Amino acid sequence: MAISKERKTELVTGYDELIKKSQAVIITTYGGMNMLQFNKVRAQIRDAKAEFHVTKNTLIARTFKEAGYIVPEEWLKGATAVSFCFGDPPAVAKLMGQLANEIENLKIVGGVVGGQAVDVAGVKELATLPSLDVIRAQLIGAISGPAAGIVGALNAVVGGVSMVLQARIDKEQPAETPAQA
Secondary structure, three states, rough: OOOOOOHHHHHHHHHHHHHHHHHHOOOOOOOOOHHHHHHHHHHHHHHHOEEEEEEEEEHHHHHHHHHHHOOOOHHHHHEEEEEEEOOHHHHHHHHHHHHHHHHHOOOOEEEEOOOOOHHHHHHHHHHHHHOOOHHHHHHHHHHHHHHHHHHHHHHHHHHHHHHHHHHHHHHEEEEEEEEOO
C-alpha cells in the first residue's frame, strides 16, 4: 500500500529528529519476527535509552543521506529496523547483540557511530567497549591520581619543613630545669 507524500515527509522528519538526538544507530533486519519478539526488543531497548523503529528503506536512506551518513545500500534491503541510541552506544550495541542471539530473525547488518558507517564487526567491537559510566570513572581516576600524588608530596614536604623548624626551635630554647625546693 502506497503512503501519501505528506506521510513520507512526516516519517523523514521523524527519522531526522531521531538521528539528530542519537549518538549512534544500529541497523537490523527483522523478517519473520512476531509481536512478542518486537515487544521484547522495544522494551529492553527503551530501558537502555534507545528506540527501535521499523523503517521504510527509501525514507531512512534519504534521511541518512541528508544527515551526511554514507550507508551501503545492501544494509537497507528487506525488512529493516533501526535502533536509535540516545544514551550509551556500547550498552545498546551489546544489548542488540544479545537480542540477535536470542531471536533468530533479528540480524544486525551495520550501524553508524560518530557519523561513520560501521559493519557488523564494528557494531560487535562497539559492544565490547566499556560503558560511558566506566569510562567516566576511569577518566576521573586518571585525572585525580596524579593530583593526589602531588598533594601527598606537598604534604610530606610541608611536614618535613615543620619538623626541621620545630627541631631548630627546640635547639635554640634552653632546656627548662625543674624548680628546686
